[in-house]
Amino acid sequence: MVLLRLSFACWDYDRMKAIEDGRVRPEGIELVFLNYRVEETFFRQLRFQEFDVSELSLSSYVLTLNQENPPFIAIPVFPSRFFRHQSMFINSKAGISTPQDLKGKRVGIPEYQMTAAVWQRGIMEEEFGVPITSVQFFTGAIEPSDKPRISKVAHSYPPGVSVTAIQPGQNLSQMLADGELDAIFSATTPSTFDTRPDVVARLFPDFKKVEAEYYARTGILPIMHVVALKRSVYEANPWIAKTLTKAFAQSLDMAYEPLLQRAALRYMLPWLEDHVAETKSLMGGRERWWCDGFEENRHVLDKFLEYSYNQGLAKRRFKPEELFAPNALESFVV
Template identity: 55%
Template sequence: MSELSLSFACWDYDRTKALREGRVRAEGIALNQLILPVEETFYRQLRHREFDVSEMSLSSYLLTLDEPDPPFVALPVFPSRFFRHQSIYVNERSGVVRPEDLAGKRVGVPEYQMTAAVWQRGILAEYHGVPVESVTYWTGGLEQGGREEKIPLDLPGHIRVRPIPRDRNLSEMLAAGELDAVYSAGQPSCFGREPHVRRLFPDFRRVEEDYFRLTRIFPIMHVVVVKRPLYERHPWIARSLYKAFEESLRHAYEDLRHRNALKVMLPWLEEHVRETLDVLGEDYWAYGLERNRHVLDRFAAYSHDQGLASKRWAPEQIVLGQASDGFLL
């Protein structure tokens, strides 16, 4: 029996490296991995359904579940995770000293629905006294003009979202004081160049560690999706892909622990790994539904509360479940 040939679009991650290099293979599948920037992958998959398997924004994926015929099925594989306190930037001339000072301010976001911003708004609302509706959001490119939402939004009236002019970008508007803050994934170029632009949480590592100790949440940014018609024709590919992604993740863990010669250009890598494990635990980048149920549940609540998802999706409605033997159902 010949292997099923599938395309897979994803960024250049250490956790997918073993798959890309052929050290790990998905049983019965010839996986053609395409290395693409995440925003290109998301746009091409959401607008044109170009890939059999792809990395996908968790927020965008939840919105596709509201479609009459949802186009994707998500595996409990999370190629991107990120603490996002560190990615909130403010213009200190706007009087933003504490998080609660953001209420009533003008905040730039590349897209209202982007996963990073959903986490940031949710965390600020739940833990720092900044209700989602207390802010006016301005959307557009972080460095280049003309960016639009990848998915059309139908937001409730109490949430105010406006586009910036197409010839402007969020970074320059933050530096000029036309925006009071920016919630982003990337770092605006004005940070480090303009002394009045700073992080909302200067001691972000301590804040993020405290957040994890309180919630046990290491925020999920992206999932891996399979086109639904493909999965319905060949449901066995879910187990095969999941096992391969798990094995590739194990190789990435091993590379971090390799000490004969450093595989990563960090001279104190061992100390950094030890500090990470001390806070997050051995299995900190876990795949699977049950080990991430609380993370998915919190994100689903944020998405619904922020006027995005039409309902609060249950974790088992978001990603495929697992049987007791660890394989996908």
């Protein structure tokens, strides 16, 4: 049998390990795993479409759907998910004791359209009554060593939203510590959180409790990234969407085994068993707290699409099913 050779650019997450090492092989496909960090993958794929299949920012992918001929089509596989309350940071001298105190403040974000910031702005507006028009956003590199963030997909800003690029040589982390910014919404932790604990703090110090309560109310573990196929490759071989979705489901299922193994610890976490038990408890007792698939995640995707549209990014209010190859929407029993 002649296999269809496809390149796949993705970070080597635990849920992707069985794909990377060959324990799971998609039927009829020779999948060449390219282990790149997310920023490199996003840049190369969104600018140059270098890979047949890749991990993509959910927000950037939705932006590509604004185009007359979208270059990608996704399958309901989500390599990265992350509660985002924990990555909101404040200058502790800026007079911010509650989220509502962010009104009128200066908030640094690496990039307006980045997925983490879309979730964070949406949560602030919906959950805490802080409209995106009530703060001033400043975009730029988090650290001095970071390259300036340039949007990889064209977009505009909605009326009434203030977005200003910081000056060359500046970085958000130092600006927060120096009081030039009042807060940072990010995906990563600014270095000044460790080097300047006297002035840089989390907006939600007890973030795990806040995030667990958020999940209990909403059932949302925010999706950050999606797996997308180059549309030209998919249209020439539509069967690959379903086949890849099935393979990724198998790989995710296999990632749970080392977490539950008790004869010896696969990871360097002495209290792993307790952490797994706590995670199950905080997430409603679910045995599989991290899941792919469309129906299981429809409500998460719908919320993100609401935020994307309300924040002036998506040109229309997409429906969740519009994001994916039609033949990949049904779940598999693995």
